[in-house]
Amino acid sequence: MLHATLSGPEGAPVVAFLHAVGISSWMWHDVTAALPDCRSLLVDLPGHGQSRDVPWRSLEDSADRVAAAITAEADGQDIHLVGLSLGSYVGLxxxxRHPDLCRSALLSGIHPGGMPKRGLMKLMSAVMAPLAPMPFVARRTARMMGARADVGGFVKAARQTRASAFRRATNDVVDFTCPSDPAIPQTRLAFVAGGREHPLIREGLSEFxxxxxxxxxxVAPGLGHGWAGEDPQxxxxFITAHMAERLADTVQTQ
Known part of the structure; x- marks a missing residue:
């Protein structure tokens, strides 16, 4: 079972958060602090955080494990899903695979497929995997992800990541292709991106x-891939607007 923690006011809707690769659910603390009227379910993905001893197998396996964790912690409650980067691929x-589990899902930083130079990307993943948890690399990643206020906390969380999980999860993202004729889930989906994200992600919004x-x-104008850390409020x-079915009315839409 994946490590998951549930906190917040009883009876409030539950927001389940899925983090990026090489970090843990720690990355969501500033965002959850800005959602005092929600219950936050923080899940550590396989090979990350306090789930570091759970092996990473695939995006599909991780999705099934997250579904089991959500059911165990918040069965019968309204569930809203939020993912960033790797968390969005698992979330989709x-x-x-579990179309009736979540009422809504907001997925940020996900591409629909066709990543160029996949062989090179996998080579870079193999090189980076053992280095990513090291403090000097994690500090650089923290700045890239917008975690300026607590770089030390980011480094501590990143050091829990298994190198094998980092490499395998990154390779799964590199190989990801959205099904050409996917089943339509009951979940209300929102695909979002920072305005400074890679064009593959920004231009993929219309395809999704x-x-x-x-x-x-x-799109969150002027922000990058890790915009949850750059502007958690x-x-x-965005989360609140999507939960209320008014995201298109309150932000710049594509």
Whole structure:
């Protein structure tokens, strides 16, 4: 079972958070602080954080494990899913494989497929995997992810990551392709990105919208891939708006 912690006011809707590669659910603390009227379910993915002894097998396996953790911690409650980067790939698989589990899902920093130079990307992953948890690399990653206020906390959380999980999870993202004819989940989907993200992610928003009728997409202007750390209040505002079915009315949409 994955490590998961549930906190917040009883009876409030539950927001389950899935983190990026090479970090843990620690990354969400500033965002959850900006959501005092929600219950936050923080899940550490396989090979990360306090789930570091759970081996990473695949995006599909991780999605099933997250679904089991959500069911164990918050069965019968309204569930809203939030993912960033790796967490979004796991989150999309969760919505497709467990279509009635989450009422909504906000997925940031995900591409629809066709990543260029996949062989080179996998080589870089193999080189980076043992280095990523090291403090000097983790501090650089923290700055890239916008974690300026507590770089030490980011480094401590990153050091828990298994090198094998970092490499395998990164390779799964590199190989990811959204199904050409996916089943339509019952979950209301929002695909979002920072305005300074890689074009593959920003330009992929329209493709996701086409593949999932009824979904919405939006951009956080001027922010990067780790914009949950750059502007946690804005990220929380996106979550709140999507939960209330008014994301398209409150932010710049695509």
């Amino acid at each position: 698989h969760l919505c497709l 919208r086409n593949r999932f009728p009824g979904s919405v997409s939006a 804005l990220f929380a505002d």
